Amino acid sequence: MEDAAVEVRDLVKRYGRVTAVDHLDLRCRRGEVTAVLGPNGAGKTSTIEICEGFRTADSGSVRVLGRAPEDPELKPRIGIMLQSGGVPQAARAGEWLRLVSRFHAHPLDPAALLDRLGLADHARTPYRRLSGGQQQRLGLAAAVIGRPELVFLDEPTAGLDPQARHACWDMVRELRAAGVSVVLTTHHMDEAEKLSDHVVIIDRGRVVAEGSPAELTGAERQLRFRARPGLNLDEVLSALPPGSAAKESPAGHYIIEGQVDPSLLATVTAWCATEGVTTEDLSIERRTLEDVFLELTGRELR
Amino acid sequence: MTTLDLSPAPGAAPLAQMVLAQAGAEIRATLRNGEQLLLTLIIPILLLVGFSKAPFLDVEGPRVDFVAPGVLALAVLSTAFTGQAIATGFERRYGVLKRLGATPLSRTGLMLAKTAAVIVVELLQIVVLVLVALALGWSPHGNPLTVALLVILGTAAFSGLGLLMAGTLRAEATLAGANLVYLLLLALGGVVLPVSAFPESIRPLLEILPITALTDGVRSVLTGVGGFPMGAALVLLSWAVLALAAAARWFRWE
Numbered sequence: 001m002e003d004a005a006v007e008v009r010d011l012v013k014r015y016g017r018v019t020a021v022d023h024l025d026l027r028c029r030r031g032e033v034t035a036v037l038g039p040n041g042a043g044k045t046s047t048i049e050i051c052e053g054f055r056t057a058d059s060g061s062v063r064v065l066g067r068a069p070e071d072p073e074l075k076p077r078i079g080i081m082l083q084s085g086g087v088p089q090a091a092r093a094g095e096w097l098r099l100v101s102r103f104h105a106h107p108l109d110p111a112a113l114l115d116r117l118g119l120a121d122h123a124r125t126p127y128r129r130l131s132g133g134q135q136q137r138l139g140l141a142a143a144v145i146g147r148p149e150l151v152f153l154d155e156p157t158a159g160l161d162p163q164a165r166h167a168c169w170d171m172v173r174e175l176r177a178a179g180v181s182v183v184l185t186t187h188h189m190d191e192a193e194k195l196s197d198h199v200v201i202i203d204r205g206r207v208v209a210e211g212s213p214a215e216l217t218g219a220e221r222q223l224r225f226r227a228r229p230g231l232n233l234d235e236v237l238s239a240l241p242p243g244s245a246a247k248e249s250p251a252g253h254y255i256i257e258g259q260v261d262p263s264l265l266a267t268v269t270a271w272c273a274t275e276g277v278t279t280e281d282l283s284i285e286r287r288t289l290e291d292v293f294l295e296l297t298g299r300e301l302r
Numbered sequence: 303m304t305t306l307d308l309s310p311a312p313g314a315a316p317l318a319q320m321v322l323a324q325a326g327a328e329i330r331a332t333l334r335n336g337e338q339l340l341l342t343l344i345i346p347i348l349l350l351v352g353f354s355k356a357p358f359l360d361v362e363g364p365r366v367d368f369v370a371p372g373v374l375a376l377a378v379l380s381t382a383f384t385g386q387a388i389a390t391g392f393e394r395r396y397g398v399l400k401r402l403g404a405t406p407l408s409r410t411g412l413m414l415a416k417t418a419a420v421i422v423v424e425l426l427q428i429v430v431l432v433l434v435a436l437a438l439g440w441s442p443h444g445n446p447l448t449v450a451l452l453v454i455l456g457t458a459a460f461s462g463l464g465l466l467m468a469g470t471l472r473a474e475a476t477l478a479g480a481n482l483v484y485l486l487l488l489a490l491g492g493v494v495l496p497v498s499a500f501p502e503s504i505r506p507l508l509e510i511l512p513i514t515a516l517t518d519g520v521r522s523v524l525t526g527v528g529g530f531p532m533g534a535a536l537v538l539l540s541w542a543v544l545a546l547a548a549a550a551r552w553f554r555w556e
Contacts (some may be wrong), residue, residue, distance in 0.1 A: 052404060054556070075314040075406045086401030088393060090331060102323035103405045104311030108306055116306055146406075147311040178308035 004063070004183035006051055006214050011060035013046050013205075014244040020046040022205030023060070032183040033172060034145050035192035035199045037289075037296050043205040044185040045154060046085065051183070052080050054151055065150060076104060079148035081139045083155050085270040087127045094123030104146035111295045113141045117167060118120070140168060144175065151175060153184040157191060169195060193217075196291060199289065203297045217287045223256040223268060225279040236271045241265060262285055314406035324407060324415035325422070331422050332385060333421045341380040341484065342427055342546075346373045347434055354398040354438045361496060364526070370435040370442070371521035372493040374449075375456065379513055382420050382457045384484045390416070391476030394414040394468060399555050409555075420457060428453075443526030452523070452531070455538035464546025469553030486511040492521075497524035512541040 005029040013021035021043040028034040038044045045218060049055045050062055053069040062069050087096050094114060101107035114120050117137045130138065136159060137206055142150055142228070157165045172195050175182055186192055192199050193213045200210040209216060220259070229251040237246050244258030256268055265284070272279055314320070332338050350373045353359055354366040360366040379478075393399050402412060467476050489495065491513030497505055508514050519534030 054400060055404070072406075072408060075404065077310075078404075080401075080404040082397060082401060083478050085397035088331060088398050090334065093326070095327065095330070099323055100405060103315050103320050103407050106310075106314055142401075143307065147308065149310040149312055173382040174306070175308050178310070182309060186433040207401070225384060279415060297524055 003030050004028065005032075005065060006183060007061075007063040008036075008047065008051065009061045011047065011050065011062060012052060012058045013043070013055065014058050019098060020205055021050075021057075024202065024206055026200060027205065028181060028183050030178050030181050031176070032197040033176050033184070033195050035196035036183065036185045036202060037187075037189070037192055037199060037293060038185075038202040042202045042297075044202060046205075048152055048154055048183065048185055049171075049204070052078070071279045076146055078144035079146060079151040081136075081151070081156055082137070082160070084139075086139065086142075087135070089128040092124050092126055093119055093130060093144055094140065097141055100142045101145050106147055108145050110141075110145065113145055117141050117171070118164070120196065133164045136160055137164060137167070140171060144171070148180065149184050150181045150183070153182065155185055155187065155188065157188060165171060166192075174281075175178050184192045189288065191291055193289045197205050200297055208296045209292065214287055217289055218292075221260040222285050222287060223260050223265065223282070223286060225254050225282040226252055226270075227254060227272070227277045228252065229265040231275065231277065235275075236268060239267050239271060303519055308399060317408075317411055320407045321411050321415045321418065324402075324412060325418040327474075328362055328416060328419035331389065331417065333382075335389075338385050338388075341384055341481075342377065342423065343430060346377050346427070346431055348381070349376070349494055350431060350434055351438065352451055354435075354437075358492070364439060364441075366440045367437045367442075367525055368496075368521070369494055369521055370431070370438075370440045370526045372517045373418060373431055373435075374428060375513060375516040376452075376493045377431055378424055378453055378456045378516060379460055380484060381427065382421045382460035383464040384480045385423070385464075386416065386420060386461060387480040388477050390465060390468035391473040391480075393473065394555065395473035397485050399556070403555060416477045417461065420461060423547075424453065424457065433474045442522035448523045448530060449520055452516060452519045452535065452538065455535060455542055456512065459512045459541035459545055460539050461543060462547075462549050465553060466545055466549040467556075469549060487511065490514075492517040501539070509536055515541075 002116050003256065004027055006026065008026040008151065011024045012019070024043065024047060026047065032150050036048070046298065050057050051064055051069055055076070064074055072085055094110065097110040097114060101110050111120070114123055117140065119134060119141070122134060125256050127135065127138070136156065140153065140156055157168050158167060169191070172182055175209070197212060198210065199213055199216055201208050201264060229248070231248070231254065233246040233248065237244060241259060244264070246256045248254050248256065256264070258264060321434060322365065350369055354368045359365050359368065403409070414424045467479060471479065490508055491511050493513065497508050500508060515534040515537035519531035519538070522531050
């Protein structure tokens with residue numbers, strides 16, 4: 001499969017009696033940005049770290065750029081950003097990046113990369129004195145400095161302020177434009193929606209949905225409005241075509257799903273008129289990736 | 303904004319370049335670390351000056367001739383064992399070993415770099431300590447190559463023990479343990495106190511310690527009393543083989 005950057009088939013990973021990855025299939029195409037979404041403990045990091053060669057699978061097959069993950073030939077070809085750490089506490093940001101650059105044949109200029117990620121003023125700052133967001137950006141810099149073909153980013157924007165998050169997004173877009181394949185994990189639905197060509201939602205170690213952001217959010221639209229809490233939605237439902245759904249979540253916020261067309265809109269507003277309800281913020285929207293995600297993985301905290 | 307050419311151009315640097323870069327980083331880290339310098343230079347210098355000047359020791363000949371070889375052995379212990387164990391323990395704890403494992407630098411390359419860094423720091427220590435000892439009136443004898451061989455064997459043995467500790471214990475336990483072992487070996491291993499000062503019943507035990515073998519071996523060469531210290535060399539070689547094999551077997555990278 002020449003066009004696959006990552007090809008995972010029937011992957012299983014257990015820790016003692018806990019099955020973290022449960023017969024998972026994952027395919028990331030070359031030159032694309034693939035976002036792996038999932039609640040905490042869904043098996044995202046286990047899957048990524050098996051692809052990175054840090055952990056071994058219990059069963060299943062994993063190919064990264066057509067090779068086994070532990071193949072030393074892969075090391076220069078992939079760039080890795082860990083969720084956290086990986087840098088000596090006393091190492092200065094600029095020194096660390098220069099060191100990593102010396103492991104590669106055609107590295108980017110460390111000073112230019114620091115500058116690009118807003119770290120130029122911190123080149124002489126020891127890692128432990130960098131803020132969380134600065135540490136994350138240094139991790140991103142180390143992942144791309146060797147000009148890899150494939151980059152794994154494990155929650156690259158966790159803990160970043162909005163400016164730093166946008167800087168990271170710009171870098172991912174530039175990587176993609178330069179023909180680099182990117183696999184990232186994230187909790188931020190907007191990040192996945194904005195950046196990725198392909199979204200994979202995993203839960204309890206399995207893929208529960210995948211597709212482009214547009215495919216996942218679907219053509220289905222919603223009518224949303226705010227009104228006083230506690231309206232009897234059964235009444236409006238009985239007036240709507242079969243297959244429609246209505247819910248109040250949270251209190252005072254109403255969502256009508258189904259064939260959202262002018263007649264549905266008319267039915268709902270007519271019902272509001274008979275009830276003497278004034279609606280606010282009436283809008284027709286597509287489902288967001290977050291809606292899809294919560295639908296698939298549930299709302300309960302883990 | 304700076305434009306960067308992110309188009310893929312992967313490739314590993316030559317092994318020598320990677321090893322030199324990593325060794326340089328490790329040397330800089332060691333020389334910058336205050337606690338490390340205390341163990342590697344300040345304590346050995348204080349012991350060298352103190353025990354050469356003050357009349358605590360009852361030994362034949364000038365006191366500095368007895369103390370200098372012991373302090374050179376202590377320098378090897380402090381860098382190859384204590385310093386390396388603590389640094390590597392924290393590298394493991396902070397995911398540095400894991401992160402380096404994802405670069406083109408292989409584990410073999412990393413071990414070469416660590417070894418090179420230890421040897422460079424030891425050479426710096428030896429130069430400083432020899433100069434101080436000469437200033438104190440030290441007159442060394444013997445073949446420097448024999449001393450070099452003993453130092454290399456001692457370095458291998460202590461590195462193996464240090465890496466075994468760093469690769470199996472938590473970083474905090476390594477920190478405490480490596481310092482404790484340093485103090486115990488300093489006290490028991492003939493560094494500044496002759497082993498003959500201890501009760502006869504425990505002497506055989508003390509004599510098979512790697513530090514005792516190194517101090518006795520280096521001392522017998524540098525005081526010019528005997529020929530090649532075969533016993534000391536064999537003890538060090540055994541420790542080196544056992545400790546390095548155990549480290550290779552049980553070292554955990556994460």
